[in-house]
Amino acid sequence: FFTVQVAAACPQACAFCPYPVVAGDPRNLRGEMPVERFDELLGRIEAFARDAHVAISLWGEPALHGDVAGLVRAAGRHPGISLLVETSGVGGRPGVLERIAADAASAPTWIVSLDAATAPVYERLRGAGFAEAAATAEELLRLFPATTHVQAVRMRENEDDLEAFWRDWKARTGRVIVQKYDDFAGT
Numbered sequence: 001f002f003t004v005q006v007a008a009a010c011p012q013a014c015a016f017c018p019y020p021v022v023a024g025d026p027r028n029l030r031g032e033m034p035v036e037r038f039d040e041l042l043g044r045i046e047a048f049a050r051d052a053h054v055a056i057s058l059w060g061e062p063a064l065h066g067d068v069a070g071l072v073r074a075a076g077r078h079p080g081i082s083l084l085v086e087t088s089g090v091g092g093r094p095g096v097l098e099r100i101a102a103d104a105a106s107a108p109t110w111i112v113s114l115d116a117a118t119a120p121v122y123e124r125l126r127g128a129g130f131a132e133a134a135a136t137a138e139e140l141l142r143l144f145p146a147t148t149h150v151q152a153v154r155m156r157e158n159e160d161d162l163e164a165f166w167r168d169w170k171a172r173t174g175r176v177i178v179q180k181y182d183d184f185a186g187t
Contacts, residue, residue, distance in 0.1 A: 002045055005058035006033045007065040011091040012127045014115075016155060018184040019059035026059065035070040039077065046080040057086035057111075064091050069099045072108055083108035086151075089136030090129035097136075101143040110148040111177065112137040117165035121158050141173055151177040 010019065010026035019026050033041075038056075045052050056062045056071060062085050065071060075083035089112045101107070114133055116122035122130040140148040150169045154162060162178065169176045 001053045001055070002049075003055045003058045004033070004038070004041065005060050006038060006056045006062055006071060007060035008032065009064045010059065010061045010088070011064065012061075012088055012129060014126045015157070016125060016153065016181070017059070018187040021187050023059070029060070032060075032065045035067050035074055038071055039074040042074060042078045042081050046078045050080045051082075052080060053082045053084055055084040055086060057084070061088055061091055063087050063089075063093075063096075068092075068096055069103060072100050073103060075108065076103075076106055082106075084111065085109070086111040086113060087136070088113055088126070088129070089133035089140075092136060097139055097143055107144050107147045110140045110144055111151050112140060112148070113151050113153070114165070114169075115152045116158055117161050117168055121161040125157060137169075138172075145173070148173070149175040149177050151179055153179045153181055155181040 008029040008031040013020045013025055013027060023029060042054065045054060054075065062068055062071070072083060075081050085108045087110065112133065114122070114137060115125050116130070119130040137150050150173065152158065152162060152165050166176060166178065
């Protein structure tokens with residue numbers, strides 16, 4: 001399993017994420033990995049581990065990369081690579097997911113990190129974007145029904161909202177993840 005940060009920026013500064021502590025406000029960051037460099041890196045990963053999972057998320061938001069479809073196409077050129085895209089569902093460009101669905105040699109696995117069932121809880125945890133994130137999750141479920149998951153990190157701040165999250169998304173898909181909170185060594 002390899003995690004590769006392809007974009008520095010994130011559209012949100014989540015209350016529970018250590019990224020702002022490490023890098024400053026992620027909404028102000030710039031920079032992305034060129035598709036050619038990502039393709040080269042995938043070749044090296046594939047040579048090292050013939051059956052590898054590569055996640056393009058780390059802390060930056062993959063949807064903010066200028067050529068997300070190119071990243072997915074690059075992964076499709078490497079048969080030993082399974083691509084995982086973990087996204088906030090916020091900040092994507094119109095039509096990109098449809099292009100990925102039409103072009104992808106193999107569909108990536110998608111995880112949409114929602115963390116809440118309601119806008120007020122979402123905004124306390126992640127900031128603005130609840131409607132966009134939920135709409136992105138719905139679009140991914142439509143385009144990639146077998147490889148899309150929705151996720152919530154379980155923590156005190158969303159405990160009362162978590163059951164509603166689970167029931168609502170479980171009714172739409174069997175692919176619901178409740179992730180254990182990680183305090184990143186106390187940060």
